[in-house]
Amino acid sequence: MEDIPLSLLFLALGGLIILSGCFSGSETALMSINRYRMRHLARHGNRGASLAERLLQRPDRVLGVILLGNNFVNIAASSLATVIALRIHGESAIAIAAGLLTLVILIFAEVAPKTLAAVHPQRIAFPASYVLWPLLRLLYPLVWLVNSAANALLSIIRVRVEDVSGGNLSRDELRTVVNEASGLIPARHQRMLLGILDLEQAKVEDIMVPRPEIIGIDLNDPWPDSIERIATSQYTRLPVYRDSIDNIEGFIHLRKIIGEFYRGNFTPEDLCSRLTEPLFIPEGTGLHTQLLKFQHQRERVGLVVDEYGDILGLAALEDILEEVVGEFTTDPGSLTRSITRREDGTYLVEGSATVREINRVLGWNLSTAGPKTLNGLVLEQLETIPESGTSLLIDGYPVTIVQTHGNRVKAAEIQPERPKSTQRPKRQGISS
Known part of the structure; x- marks a missing residue:
C-alpha cells in the first residue's frame, strides 16, 4: 500500500x-x-x-x-x-x-x-x-x-x-387500483369494471323483481284482457300461470308469437303450446354464478325461489348486465326504470327500487345486508305502514312518502343532499 x-x-x-x-x-x-x-x-x-x-x-x-x-x-x-x-x-x-x-x-x-x-x-x-x-x-x-x-x-x-404470493391483489385492492386509474380509464369504463368486481358479492335477490311486481299472464283471466297485456307489454318474455305465480306454467317469448298474434287467430291453446319450461333460481345464488348459468343454459329469465320452493321474485339477464354496464332505460327523464330526477333536483323513487340501485345511482352507501328495496328500508325503520306525506331520514337524507298501496310503499321523494343540520345524525328522525 x-x-x-x-x-x-x-x-x-x-x-x-x-x-x-x-x-x-x-x-x-x-x-x-x-x-x-x-x-x-x-x-x-x-x-x-x-x-x-x-x-x-x-x-x-x-x-x-x-x-x-x-x-x-x-x-x-x-x-x-x-x-x-x-x-x-x-x-x-x-x-x-x-x-x-x-x-x-x-x-x-x-x-x-x-x-x-x-x-x-x-x-x-x-x-x-x-x-x-x-x-x-x-x-x-x-x-x-x-x-x-x-x-x-x-x-x-x-x-x-x-x-411468497407474488403480489396477487384482493378484490378490494383491485377496486382501489381501478379508482386510482381515473386519469387513464374513462369514468363509464371505471364503473363497468367496478360493477364486474361487485358481481361476486351481490346475490340474485339483490336485483330481482319482487313477487308483487312481476307482470305475467293469468290463464284464468278473460282472454281479451290477456290479449291486451300481450299487446302492451314492454317485456319480451312473460310468465304464464293460473291464478297465482306459484302455479307457473312456463314463459312465453312474445317475439315468437308476434305473427300469429297480429293475424288475429291466436288462441289460449296456441299460447300454451308455445310455453317454455320455467327456470328456477335458488335464493342466495351469486350474480356471477347466475350469469354463467344463463349463458350455459341459453336462458334469459328465471324465478327466484326460497328453500321451501316459494317464488320470491324474477331475475333476468338484463338486470344482471345492468349491474355492470348501467341502466338500459330509454326515458331521458329517468335515471333507471325506478328512479326519476325531477326538475327541482329531487328524485322520485319507486318503492320496489333496490338498495343496490339506489346506491349506484344516488352515490349512497346503504347496507345491502338488510332490506333489499326502498320499501323494505322504510318499513324496517318505521315498523309500520306509513301514510302519504310521512317524512323520515335514511342515512341522513330526507325521504317523503308520496304514495302507498295496500301494505307497501309505492313511491317516495328523496332529497339529493343532506341538510346541514343533519349531516351526521345520531338517530333517524320521523315526522308526518
Missing part, C-alpha cells in the same frame, strides 16, 4: 462508493417496482423486465447477492479510508476519516441513490438486472449459504420464504 499513489487510492475509494450506491439503488428499485407493469413488459419481450421478474421470484436470493456486494464494497471502502488516513496524518486521522466516510456513504451511496430508485424504479431495476443475474449465478453457493442461515432464523418465527 505504501507504493500506491494517494491519487489512485482516492480513485479506488470513489469507485467503491459508486458501487455501493449502485447496490443500494438496485435494491430499492427492485423492491418498489410496479410488478404488473414489469410483467406486462416481460410478456412483450423486454429482456430487462424478464430478468427482473425472474430475480423477484425469490426475493431472498436477490437481496442476498445485493447485500453481499454492498457490504463487501462498504467494508473495502472503510479499510481503504483507514489506509489513506494513516498515509496522510497518522492514527489521529482515523476517527476523522471514519466520520467523513460515514457521511459520504450516507449521502452518495444510500439516500441519494435510493431516492432516485424510488422515484424511477424501472430505470434502475432493469439495467441492474443485467448485472445482478450473472452475479447471482456466480456467487450462488455463498448466497445459498447466507440465505439458508437467514431463512432458518426466520423459520423460528414461522416465516416461510416459499409462501
Whole structure:
C-alpha cells in the first residue's frame, strides 16, 4: 500500500462508493417496482423486465447477492479510508476519516441513490438486472449459504420464504387500483369494471323483481284482457300461470308469437303450446354464478325461489348486465326504470327500487345486508305502514312518502343532499 499513489487510492475509494450506491439503488428499485407493469413488459419481450421478474421470484436470493456486494464494497471502502488516513496524518486521522466516510456513504451511496430508485424504479431495476443475474449465478453457493442461515432464523418465527404470493391483489385492492386509474380509464369504463368486481358479492335477490311486481299472464283471466297485456307489454318474455305465480306454467317469448298474434287467430291453446319450461333460481345464488348459468343454459329469465320452493321474485339477464354496464332505460327523464330526477333536483323513487340501485345511482352507501328495496328500508325503520306525506331520514337524507298501496310503499321523494343540520345524525328522525 505504501507504493500506491494517494491519487489512485482516492480513485479506488470513489469507485467503491459508486458501487455501493449502485447496490443500494438496485435494491430499492427492485423492491418498489410496479410488478404488473414489469410483467406486462416481460410478456412483450423486454429482456430487462424478464430478468427482473425472474430475480423477484425469490426475493431472498436477490437481496442476498445485493447485500453481499454492498457490504463487501462498504467494508473495502472503510479499510481503504483507514489506509489513506494513516498515509496522510497518522492514527489521529482515523476517527476523522471514519466520520467523513460515514457521511459520504450516507449521502452518495444510500439516500441519494435510493431516492432516485424510488422515484424511477424501472430505470434502475432493469439495467441492474443485467448485472445482478450473472452475479447471482456466480456467487450462488455463498448466497445459498447466507440465505439458508437467514431463512432458518426466520423459520423460528414461522416465516416461510416459499409462501411468497407474488403480489396477487384482493378484490378490494383491485377496486382501489381501478379508482386510482381515473386519469387513464374513462369514468363509464371505471364503473363497468367496478360493477364486474361487485358481481361476486351481490346475490340474485339483490336485483330481482319482487313477487308483487312481476307482470305475467293469468290463464284464468278473460282472454281479451290477456290479449291486451300481450299487446302492451314492454317485456319480451312473460310468465304464464293460473291464478297465482306459484302455479307457473312456463314463459312465453312474445317475439315468437308476434305473427300469429297480429293475424288475429291466436288462441289460449296456441299460447300454451308455445310455453317454455320455467327456470328456477335458488335464493342466495351469486350474480356471477347466475350469469354463467344463463349463458350455459341459453336462458334469459328465471324465478327466484326460497328453500321451501316459494317464488320470491324474477331475475333476468338484463338486470344482471345492468349491474355492470348501467341502466338500459330509454326515458331521458329517468335515471333507471325506478328512479326519476325531477326538475327541482329531487328524485322520485319507486318503492320496489333496490338498495343496490339506489346506491349506484344516488352515490349512497346503504347496507345491502338488510332490506333489499326502498320499501323494505322504510318499513324496517318505521315498523309500520306509513301514510302519504310521512317524512323520515335514511342515512341522513330526507325521504317523503308520496304514495302507498295496500301494505307497501309505492313511491317516495328523496332529497339529493343532506341538510346541514343533519349531516351526521345520531338517530333517524320521523315526522308526518
